[in-house]
Amino acid sequence: MKIIRVEGDTARASLSGLEQEIDVRFLDDPRPGDYAIVHAGFAIDKLDPEEAKKTLDLFRQLSAEGLTPPSGPLPPEK
């Protein structure tokens, strides 16, 4: 869900145009525009668009190289 407005521990968030109140007490510095994963009414963490892109790049790179990452298992993502 995308956060629209934050007021203290609660926020308005929307998904496909549907708005909902969520609790954001488990997030660090929630801001409008952040994407959050919501479970049982609580944002449990933010979604990182940059990391999404990196995962796709990684899959593409592995495909291009044919098989395995050069140094064995995939490095831990940061």
Added chain:
Amino acid sequence: MNSPRLNTANFRDPDRAARLAEEIRRLAGDRPLRLMEGCGTHTVAIARAGLKSLLPEGIRLVSGPGCPVCVTPQETIERMIARAKQPKTILATFGDMLKVPGTSSSLREEKSRGADVRIVYSPLEALRLARENPGKRVVLPAVGFETTQPPVAAAVIEAERSGLDNFYIIPAGRLIPPALELLCGDPETRIDGLICPGHVSVIIGLEPYRDLARRRRVPCAVAGFEPVDILGAVRELVRMAVSGESGAVNLYPRAVREGGNPKARRTAAEVFRPVDAAWRGLGVIPAGGAGLRARYHRFDIDRADPVEIPPAPADPACICGRVLRGAADPADCPLFGSGCDPSRPRGPCMVSAEGACAAWHRYGVKG
């Protein structure tokens, strides 16, 4: 500055999926491998996207104990139903629990007979019900994994702070890593790799899987819920299994941080502690459940007002227990589709939207 847009469409891209499936085929050769998805949301995603049909015959995706409703033991179900029947009691439950059959009824049946059963989406709604109904007590069956325990704990802490004396829970939370550990050693399950749950991992991070991989020599991949996420995880697990590696990789870094969400874990740990707990199909798992810490015992309805529950034998024809261990497929059950379906479920795996039987039935999965 505008935040970058999150584009998940690429994770549903058929070309990317097809390429990954091709690589899986090549990496696996004719080697048979059993990969378990330890998360009900994965089970549903795999069934909905028909991912099994993309995989070579030797690669079996097996559902695990990843549906919170499904792993809740029969005794706890009976306990919820017994509470719903009591006077001046509002049973506030997550929706999935409603249709789970007890020995003689279900929460839905009790509701239709006049019991005050309310569906809540967030534990904070149960708290609100308690505030709005001071003449009644509100009981929340706290079913759920690591993802649900922080929200429930937040509600308990708020109840404590505001001195609310009519809010209770039935502690029924379960912890995923001890269950996965148990199944890794189960000769009937035979796991060659684990697709680790996405949302539980948002909370717990990678360390529990690194630990599991080290001790059980099993490859673990944390994955998101789109087809490309899941196939990417299968690909990496196959590669690791074939080359004899074990370890834990994070293929869902857009949501899962290495250290998980410490804030959410701290809140859960303030209220809950690991306790030995019964799982349907898996028996009592050491440290496999979330029990209330002593200072929050007064929120445990069974301590505040003990109730006698008659023995609750599981339906002998239902094989949910074996399905939850990955020892049987839903279609192996004689009741599957003939005597048990989502409109009249005999076991919890057919009730919950996240249950393996419901997913297979809904999307017509063949073994």
